[in-house]
Amino acid sequence: MPRMTMIEALRDAMDVKLAQDPSVLVFGEDVGYFGGVFRCTAGLQAKHGEERVFDTPINESAIVGMAVGMAAQGMRPCVEVQFADYVFPAYDQITQEAARLRHRSNEMFTCPLVVRMPTGGGIFGGQTHSQSPEALFTHVAGLKVVIPSTPYDAKGLLIAAIEDPDPVIFLEPKRLYNGPFYGDHSGKSVGWAKHPAGEVPEGHYAIEIGKADVRRPGSDVTILAYGTMVYIAEAAVEQSGIDAEIIDLRSLLPLDLETIKASVEKTGRCVVVHEATRTSGFGGELIAEVQEACFWHLKSPLQRVTGWDAPYPHATEWDYFPGPDRVIRALHKAMED
Amino acid sequence: MAARKAAAAPNVSAEELLTYYRDMLLIRRFEEKAGQLYGMGLIGGFCHLYIGQEAVVVGLEAAAEEGDKRITSYRDHGHMLACGMDPNGVMAELTGREGGYSKGKGGSMHMFSREKHFYGGHGIVGAQVPLGAGLAFADKYKGNGRVTFTYFGDGAANQGQVYETFNMAALWDLPVVFVIENNQYAMGTAQKRSTSTPELYTRGAAFGIKGEIVDGMDVLAVKAAGEKAVKHCRSGKGPYILEIKTYRYRGHSMSDPAKYRTREEVQKMREERDPIDHVREMLLTGKHASEEDLKAIDKEIKKIVGDSADFARNSPEPALEELWTDIYADAPTEGAV
Ligand SMILES: Cc1ncc(C[n+]2csc(CCOP(=O)(O)OP(=O)(O)O)c2C)c(N)n1
Ligand SMILES: [Mg+2]
Numbered sequence: 001m002p003r004m005t006m007i008e009a010l011r012d013a014m015d016v017k018l019a020q021d022p023s024v025l026v027f028g029e030d031v032g033y034f035g036g037v038f039r040c041t042a043g044l045q046a047k048h049g050e051e052r053v054f055d056t057p058i059n060e061s062a063i064v065g066m067a068v069g070m071a072a073q074g075m076r077p078c079v080e081v082q083f084a085d086y087v088f089p090a091y092d093q094i095t096q097e098a099a100r101l102r103h104r105s106n107e108m109f110t111c112p113l114v115v116r117m118p119t120g121g122g123i124f125g126g127q128t129h130s131q132s133p134e135a136l137f138t139h140v141a142g143l144k145v146v147i148p149s150t151p152y153d154a155k156g157l158l159i160a161a162i163e164d165p166d167p168v169i170f171l172e173p174k175r176l177y178n179g180p181f182y183g184d185h186s187g188k189s190v191g192w193a194k195h196p197a198g199e200v201p202e203g204h205y206a207i208e209i210g211k212a213d214v215r216r217p218g219s220d221v222t223i224l225a226y227g228t229m230v231y232i233a234e235a236a237v238e239q240s241g242i243d244a245e246i247i248d249l250r251s252l253l254p255l256d257l258e259t260i261k262a263s264v265e266k267t268g269r270c271v272v273v274h275e276a277t278r279t280s281g282f283g284g285e286l287i288a289e290v291q292e293a294c295f296w297h298l299k300s301p302l303q304r305v306t307g308w309d310a311p312y313p314h315a316t317e318w319d320y321f322p323g324p325d326r327v328i329r330a331l332h333k334a335m336e337d
Numbered sequence: 338m339a340a341r342k343a344a345a346a347p348n349v350s351a352e353e354l355l356t357y358y359r360d361m362l363l364i365r366r367f368e369e370k371a372g373q374l375y376g377m378g379l380i381g382g383f384c385h386l387y388i389g390q391e392a393v394v395v396g397l398e399a400a401a402e403e404g405d406k407r408i409t410s411y412r413d414h415g416h417m418l419a420c421g422m423d424p425n426g427v428m429a430e431l432t433g434r435e436g437g438y439s440k441g442k443g444g445s446m447h448m449f450s451r452e453k454h455f456y457g458g459h460g461i462v463g464a465q466v467p468l469g470a471g472l473a474f475a476d477k478y479k480g481n482g483r484v485t486f487t488y489f490g491d492g493a494a495n496q497g498q499v500y501e502t503f504n505m506a507a508l509w510d511l512p513v514v515f516v517i518e519n520n521q522y523a524m525g526t527a528q529k530r531s532t533s534t535p536e537l538y539t540r541g542a543a544f545g546i547k548g549e550i551v552d553g554m555d556v557l558a559v560k561a562a563g564e565k566a567v568k569h570c571r572s573g574k575g576p577y578i579l580e581i582k583t584y585r586y587r588g589h590s591m592s593d594p595a596k597y598r599t600r601e602e603v604q605k606m607r608e609e610r611d612p613i614d615h616v617r618e619m620l621l622t623g624k625h626a627s628e629e630d631l632k633a634i635d636k637e638i639k640k641i642v643g644d645s646a647d648f649a650r651n652s653p654e655p656a657l658e659e660l661w662t663d664i665y666a667d668a669p670t671e672g673a674v
Contacts (some may be wrong), residue, residue: 034597056521057495057531058462086461124382126444128460177591241665310664314382315433315655
């Protein structure tokens with residue numbers, strides 16, 4: 001089976017869909033001729049033509065807005081917002097137009113749109129290149145929100161997203177583009193070539209949106225994570241020796257409550273981990289869901305490990321980033337009494 | 338210097354020319370040093386060099402008066418040096434240290450100086466443009482006769498909020514000079530791939546804003562245009578647009594191999610249109626300075642830049658508590674790491 005980085009897997013997903021479905025379009029800033037700042041669309045314009053893979057001006061609002069219009073006509077635009085931090089001019093179009101077109105037209109028009117965007121920190125990006133805005137989208141009825149953590153999932157989920165009849169916010173943890181990240185920024189980075197999830201089948205396959213993945217079975221405590229934090233959780237488990245079950249949510253909206261419930265009912269303990277700031281973060285939602293669904297099975301208070309309620313820092317990034325140490329501390333707390 | 342006559346401008350004093358030479362050279366050497374520190378891993382993340390564009394800010398600063406404001410994008414080091422900010426503080430912000438202008442909280446893209454009326458580098462493309470008009474609004478309200486230089490790129494010139502701002506600036510006759518630094522590329526995308534009409538100086542026509550195109554490789558031409566624009570603004574006639582044609586020699590940021598343009602294109606610019614060489618020739622042919630004089634300036638600049646690098650290296654890392662400072666006017670709320 002071919003081995004791919006997450007970048008290559010995403011490119012492959014777009015390549016497959018461009019070849020299969022003439023209504024698929026790929027565009028965004030630097031996406032066409034240049035092939036994307038992270039190279040996710042490199043070669044796609046040469047292969048599929050300038051009519052289908054093209055550059056736009058720096059116009060997040062109108063890029064997404066026009067994509068909504070295209071989608072209403074039955075096209076399947078897959079647009080790139082260069083960093084999740086740049087999505088805010090487009091937030092209006094995403095939340096008020098894309099998300100609600102189906103409902104307010106009584107389903108006369110729909111919006112099969114994908115907005116891809118690199119998310120999260122760990123790359124010294126500072127406050128305008130490191131944010132994790134997922135909760136701003138999970139708060140909006142009508143959107144789906146997906147975040148893969150492996151090349152295999154990235155391809156399967158992106159194909160599913162492009163085929164989905166509704167708008168999908170597709171968050172790409174940029175720290176994972178070239179390899180898994182276990183929290184040691186000064187250590188040698190490992191590429192996807194040596195990781196089993198770097199094996200990506202050729203051709204078409206889709207991963208159902210709304211299904212979590214149990215990344216590591218365990219019996220003592222459940223860790224709910226997504227994106228880069230899946231690997232931080234793995235590192236924490238390895239370093240602490242605690243037999244945790246790690247669930248990679250993969251899809252935040254819809255949420256796979258079944259898988260979460262089955263795990264927490266078994267372990268009776270739960271730690272939620274995300275990079276985004278704490279207050280009103282998606283972790284708050286997860287904790288509420290777990291509490292409602294699993295209250296009588298819980299043996300200890302639910303724990304949350306998140307970024308701090310501060311702008312993402314330039315200089316002190318690794319104090320902000322919720323690394324394995326902080327997860328281990330939360331695991332120990334969850335294991336008390 | 339084939340393409341340009343290097344005749345000494347008759348009405349420019351030696352002193353003035355020497356000032357421009359010194360100021361432009363400071364920016365160039367500073368940026369070269371920043372590039373080196375980046376290569377050594379002392380600067381992390383995003384770092385956008387201004388090399389090639391020096392005549393733009395130096396020319397416009399020559400047209401500014403005490404109390405005038407300036408605001409720009411992330412490509413901001415040149416603007417800060419040109420308005421008299423301390424190279425030590427700028428370099429130390431690049432390295433994310435306590436001695437930096439934002440105490441390491443902002444990094445390369447986000448620095449400010451109240452003393453020099455520098456309202457920042459801004460990481461989000463186009464976001465500084467309405468801010469610039471707001472600064473001008475405040476000055477007009479206060480009736481203090483000040484003008485704001487609002488800098489942005491050819492790529493940013495397509496952002497929607499630029500036109501919202503043009504309209505209001507014209508509607509309310511705000512004293513703002515919109516400076517479009519047209520270096521012909523927005524990241525990896527050449528202007529022609531993203532822009533319907535290349536004449537950006539005409540972009541204000543629909544709002545009744547006068548504009549003109551300026552040779553940005555000629556500091557005297559920039560200064561002359563700046564003086565005209567400033568006079569227009571100060572006399573209460575409202576905003577003015579300067580489209581300044583320039584060129585960046587380096588990649589968009591440090592991680593850009595610049596494969597979207599040819600080596601020859603860059604080489605030709607450097608050899609035929611370099612703004613510093615231009616002034617150098619004027620100084621020498623006009624017998625305003627000798628090779629020895631210029632060597633002495635080179636040496637002086639080298640020392641300033643070397644000192645700034647030493648300062649930036651030796652300045653301590655910011656204390657961890659800084660993460661929670663300056664978020665609200667009140668004391669920090671968050672606790673332990
Ligand atoms: C809203 C937003 N969209 C995209 C980006 C990414 N980005 C940073 S610089 C840049 C190109 C800007 O080009 P231009 O305005 O010409 O300025 P230059 O870099 O040439 O000085 C892009 C697309 C961003 N920072 N903010
Ligand atoms: Mg440009």
